[in-house]
Amino acid sequence: MSDRTEPTERDGTGTGAAARGERGSGERVAALRPVYQADLAAGVDRFFEPRRADCPWCGSDRLTTRLRTTDLLQHKPGRFVLDRCEGCGHIFQNPRLGAAGLEFYYRDFYDGLGEKKLGDTFGGRTGMYRGRAESMLPHDAAPKTWLDVGTGHGHFCEVAKEVLPGTVFDGLDFTDGVELAAREGRVEHGYRGAFPDLASELTARYDVVSMFHYLEHSTDPDRELRAAREAVRPGGHLLVEVPDPESRYARLLGRWWLPWLQPQHLHLVPVANLRERLADLGFTVVAEQHAEPHDPVDLLAAVWLALDHAAPPEDAPWLPERPSAPRRALRAALFLAGVPALIAATLLDRFAVRPLSHRLGVSNAYRIVARRD
Incomplete structure (x- = not known):
């Protein structure tokens, strides 16, 4: 997931600058409107793959509809369905967006029109980034090399260096944000591309590989986990943080629960499923956290x-x-x-929910630290 930013004008303040910003934004929207209208002229059905009849995690055909919703953030046209597997509890988008659909719905969210807004949001989450880095300390207090997959503009790596000053942080992302992260010095090296495609050149290179709110965006989570196993050296660690589909908020808030994040979140994995799959891949889970990764915004x-x-x-x-x-x-x-x-x-x-989030069962995310055996 990208957390891209863009330069801002610094040549004015007050209402004059705000008016210029509004005009500039309006002009950008107007310039893009013909492109979007051409994309939508053929309808949105072409953005979806055929609906599948079995679970992509376990293969069971016992599927039920978990959620029907629309794009509640950008309000782009389209309706989205999340199915739940009654065999293993895996929740997934069905029918799933294809390549053209992913390009259409991601466009102007992390980049373009949405670039500055999302960049400001991600750049200001210092406390959360510090907590993520500190979660590794009990298991490896001084990793030499760390790869952050889905790093965006590298804001996590920039903060994590303060927690682990002796660690070299690299970043990987499929957007050009990772190249900016390298130019800004937030990461030592930026890899641009799909993680599974790059994994062979990263074999056993890293003491730690992290995936923070990345796996739910991937079209094939199992392939991503196999790539992580390849990149982590024996004895090294994989750090995964994802939304928790078993949070009570998911049911209480319905379509208004932010971590559903349709249409971007393609897979929501129950913690038991992830633990089992990591064990199959030769990892031992050494820590499971629910209260710590909870983001108090539900x-x-x-x-x-x-x-x-x-x-x-x-x-x-x-x-x-x-x-x-x-x-x-x-x-x-x-x-x-x-x-x-x-x-x-x-x-x-x-102040009311956050201190009791795990006890109440409403933590909106979980974090797993797993050691490669």
Whole structure:
């Protein structure tokens, strides 16, 4: 998953600069609108592969529909279905997006129009990144080499260097963000491409390979785990963090649970399944964490997504035309009215739920540290 950023103008402040930014954004949207409208002219069905009748994790044909939803973040056209395997509990997008669909729905999320917003979000998560690096200390207090798969712009590696100053951090990603991370010195070396395709040249090179909220985006999680086994040296460690589909919030909040993140999240793996698959690949799980990787944003995100869904949409190139001034004013008014609910949700997330997240069974992620035997 990429966490790309872009340079920003620094030649003005105040309302003048804001107005110029709004005009610039509007011009970019207008320039992209013909491209998106051409993409959508043939409909969105072509973006999906045929629906599969069996579980991609265990092969069982006992499938039930877990969730039907839309794109609640970008509001691009399309409907998405998550199926659950009654045999092993694996949840997966079905029908799954194909290559053209993944390109369409990822476009302007981490890069392009969404680049600065997502970059600012990822760049400001220092505490979370530090916690991820510290989770390795009980198992290897001084790894020499570390590969972060799905590194984006390398913000985790930049923070992790403070925790592990003697460690050399490399990054891997399929976007050009990893090249920027190398130029900025956040990673020593940046590999651009698909991890399974690059694994053979990384054989047994790393003391630690990390995958933070990466596996759920992959089209074939098993292939990614096999690539990790190849890159980790014997005695080294694999560090995986993913959304927890068994969180009670997944059921309580329904489609408003942020970690469903449709249409990007293709696979949501129960922790027992991941432990079993790692054992099959020759790993021993040495730590399993639920409270530590929990990100206290579930209620806030649910309120935000509901407000955003109810409000008229922001201007975007996948809309046929720009929303009118009255509709833009209505959107602003609705979010202003929702401020008390957003504040209340934030307080509940951080101060009421977070200390009890694991005990209540609402942790939205889990983290596994596994040693390659």
